[in-house]
Amino acid sequence: MVFHWGRSGGNHLRVVARAAGIDPSRVDEVLETVGLTAAGDRRAGGYSRGMQQRLALAGVLLGDPTVLILDEPNIGLDPAGIAWLRETMRGWAAQGRTVLVSSHVLSEVALVADRVVIINYGRVLREADTGDLGGSESAVIVRSPDSTMLEELCRTEGWRVERDEADSLTIHGASAEQVGQIAAGAGIVVHELTTEAGTAQLEQMFLELTGSKQEVSS
Amino acid sequence: MNSLIGAEFLKLWTTRTASALLGAIVVITSLSVAAAVAGVGSGKLDLESDEGIRAVLHVAGSGALFVLMLGIIITAGEYRQRTAVDTFLTTPRRSRVLAAKLAASISAGVVFGSLATAVAIATAALAYNLKGLSLPLGTGLAWKILLGSVIYAALFGGLGASIGSLIRNQIVAIIGTIAVVIIAEPMIFVISPAVGRWLPAALGRALVSDPGGDFLSQPVAGAMLILYVAVIMLAAAAIESRRDA
Numbered sequence: 001m002v003f004h005w006g007r008s009g010g011n012h013l014r015v016v017a018r019a020a021g022i023d024p025s026r027v028d029e030v031l032e033t034v035g036l037t038a039a040g041d042r043r044a045g046g047y048s049r050g051m052q053q054r055l056a057l058a059g060v061l062l063g064d065p066t067v068l069i070l071d072e073p074n075i076g077l078d079p080a081g082i083a084w085l086r087e088t089m090r091g092w093a094a095q096g097r098t099v100l101v102s103s104h105v106l107s108e109v110a111l112v113a114d115r116v117v118i119i120n121y122g123r124v125l126r127e128a129d130t131g132d133l134g135g136s137e138s139a140v141i142v143r144s145p146d147s148t149m150l151e152e153l154c155r156t157e158g159w160r161v162e163r164d165e166a167d168s169l170t171i172h173g174a175s176a177e178q179v180g181q182i183a184a185g186a187g188i189v190v191h192e193l194t195t196e197a198g199t200a201q202l203e204q205m206f207l208e209l210t211g212s213k214q215e216v217s218s
Numbered sequence: 219m220n221s222l223i224g225a226e227f228l229k230l231w232t233t234r235t236a237s238a239l240l241g242a243i244v245v246i247t248s249l250s251v252a253a254a255v256a257g258v259g260s261g262k263l264d265l266e267s268d269e270g271i272r273a274v275l276h277v278a279g280s281g282a283l284f285v286l287m288l289g290i291i292i293t294a295g296e297y298r299q300r301t302a303v304d305t306f307l308t309t310p311r312r313s314r315v316l317a318a319k320l321a322a323s324i325s326a327g328v329v330f331g332s333l334a335t336a337v338a339i340a341t342a343a344l345a346y347n348l349k350g351l352s353l354p355l356g357t358g359l360a361w362k363i364l365l366g367s368v369i370y371a372a373l374f375g376g377l378g379a380s381i382g383s384l385i386r387n388q389i390v391a392i393i394g395t396i397a398v399v400i401i402a403e404p405m406i407f408v409i410s411p412a413v414g415r416w417l418p419a420a421l422g423r424a425l426v427s428d429p430g431g432d433f434l435s436q437p438v439a440g441a442m443l444i445l446y447v448a449v450i451m452l453a454a455a456a457i458e459s460r461r462d463a
Binding site: 002003004005006007008011012014015016018019020021059 | 304
């Protein structure tokens with residue numbers, strides 16, 4: 001959304017409300033919702049990217065829509081803004097609204113979305129609830145100075161092992177507890193033992209599904 | 219439709235563009251009228267005669283060029299500020315948006331034209347007083363000219379809106395229009411008044427009974443200007459529905 005640089009955020013919303021036949025009292029309400037009450041009288045030309053993004057969201061909310069379509073809503077937001085947007089979107093969903101977000105920031109998508117559709121070159125590659133995306137296969141990341149020996153032990157157990165760095169392994173098909181047991185049994189020192197977060201899995205899945213194409217087409 | 223026109227007005231009053239142009243109109247009009255009184259007064263024309271009144275009061279329309287610019291800004295300005303996409307998303311039927319912008323431009327022309335006319339009356343009255351004369355406002359001619367100057371501004375607002383709808387590049391539209399009105403048209407008028415008097419700037423001058431040439435009558439000039447606005451606006455609406463914002 002683009003704003004006239006010389007018009008205040010509040011007046012921008014008043015224009016939209018007027019054109020769309022929406023009660024102007026909604027303007028102050030949506031300004032408060034997006035946290036722009038104090039900046040509402042300032043010219044939009046002086047807003048940061050994050051404030052512009054908030055103003056755009058305020059405009060979307062004017063009509064109290066039941067379906068919201070947001071394209072890359074995180075752009076320009078600072079970490080606090082991103083957290084705020086995440087909560088706000090979850091809040092809308094909790095109110096029974098539908099929020100459709102298109103985004104390349106997969107970590108955010110994994111945190112906020114109930115359902116994910118992966119589209120590549122206009123084709124739907126995968127559609128699933130976020131929780132089902134990883135399937136039954138969980139991944140464990142383990143760091144150890146003795147990673148070579150640990151890798152052998154894991155392979156013996158039948159788990160799929162990938163070597164990430166000199167001392168770091170990603171193990172598929174095992175839980176963190178299982179990997180910890182194996183390491184302890186063999187007296188292997190472990191520096192890190194974590195279950196791979198869903199976010200990384202979503203990214204992994206995206207790369208696999210899209211064949212991790214690196215070339216850019218217009 | 220009323221809410222769309224209201225939205226256009228709100229757009230106007232919520233930036234500084236309109237007030238800046240209004241300020242320019244007030245300054246230009248008062249200076250022009252004062253200069254006209256001084257100029258006519260130093261010549262052999264009687265300031266209180268019909269010719270004198272004509273020579274002074276026709277200047278009340280000097281602000282019309284600024285209203286023309288305002289009309290262009292109201293329409294083409296949405297492309298310059300890149301707000302057109304959101305405007306058309308809010309109101310997908312573009313012809314309605316254009317109609318609202320045309321109505322807002324003409325209304326703004328009435329408001330600005332009335333203000334300019336009031337400033338012209340006040341300045342002329344003051345200037346006449348300083349010369350120990352009184353501005354003969356009682357004559358029908360004076361009111362014909364003053365009413366004409368309001369219509370001049372209103373129709374030039376509409377003309378600007380139609381030009382800005384057709385030529386969506388604001389800079390090109392403003393510079394092109396000013397070049398036509400200030401340079402091309404007067405040249406054509408000198409070469410052939412029979413052709414020149416049918417062109418927009420000459421029609422505007424006819425509306426204020428400009429004594430500087432053989433212009434058309436007020437009603438014919440007004441009707442011709444309306445025709446210009448209608449034709450250009452309809453062409454713009456026909457094209458706009460087919461092109462991308």
